[in-house]
Amino acid sequence: MHAHFPPPRPHDLLWVSDWQAFEPDGALPSWAEAAQRRGCPLVVRRARTASDALLPVGLRGEARSERLAGVLRRSAVRVCASPETLVRRELTQPGAAPILAALRRLAPRLDRSGLQWGPTGGLGFALATGWPVLHPASDIDLVVRAPRPLTASQASLLQDACLDAACRVDLQIDTGHGGFAFAEWTRNGGRVLLKTDTGPRMTDAPWEAP
Template sequence: MPDAPLPRPLQPHDLIWLRDAPAFAASQPLPAWVDATWLAVAPVVVRRDLPCDPTCDLTCDLTCDSSIPVGLRGRRREERHGTWIEASQCARVMSPFAIARAARWQDHPRRLALPALRTLARIAPLLDARGLPWGVTGAAGFTLASGLDVLHPGSDVDLLIDAAAPLDQADEQWLAALIDDCTEARLDIQVATPHGGFALLERLRTGGRVLLKTATGPVRCADPWQAA
């Protein structure tokens, strides 16, 4: 089901199911590993990049005429392709936070076999109790949202923390301890600020300075909550 009634603002890491996969596949050259059959069921992921229309950005709603930067993914890690789709191609959208709320790792057929899903099942109640807005991205998010299983025993657990304001030091240290405690599957936490996203582990290592991923490219900064 869609995360919210359309139209809605789009954010990086949102998953979009295409309205007309054959038309999209016929409109541009695509890698050999992706075709209309795959795109009919596999969502694309919103990525950070400038839209084709420079007057529009990712905060536009889905009625906008601009193209949206997205990434296509296949079943293998190396199968990635960046492109754009028209806003009219958005049939439904699911955010990382909606994936977390759905908690589909609880009934996934390989929930006991895969370290990533076992880890998610263990840490989800802890994250909920902490009260941080969190979502699932990466291979785990794609698998749980689409039903297309691209997970393997070495898959990471990729999480997104929504932080409109700077995280409390206590929350940062709590998340650091959670990362250290995840020994079955590597826990990769990205933090989304109003100006871009950064890796929490990098901030913990440097004491603050991070590489902030923005729509115009990566920016090295000391405060990811301040506009460059």
């Protein structure tokens, strides 16, 4: 991987220079071969790899069911785009207008939290590639990078922003060593299913490193 790239984090999108460097978990289906021909980016996922030279990644197609996990050699990364870099991108395609309008309304409130954030999932993928994967009923998938516990004002701001959104918001909190659903955290009084590189675990202290 080129020296000027920061270490990729979960939800980052990676474009590769050589598809031979991608090792899928299983056979490569026809939709995956088509995605590779189109230059589809890979998304960094949470998992352990056998070597620091490998990154845990996933390949996606246009349909929700088209997902393939695997690993990628770091040296093959050509371009890396984090969710934070996608916030201000524009997108013109059928079905995307309501989602983008809702994102534009959310952005100033999320900015006021003082935390880094950005779109993930189908929204982030569409903003990064222009692929027509959105429809008017799509969720707004977001990640907020919060290496320290949220303050009361930050939590309140995030909750109000999600409740006031014109469509469903799936907000994930990334603590640096794991990720959890913000809605679950607020609903359960802080107890969440924390997704980590070694698998998910229930915890009342998601900011405490294992």
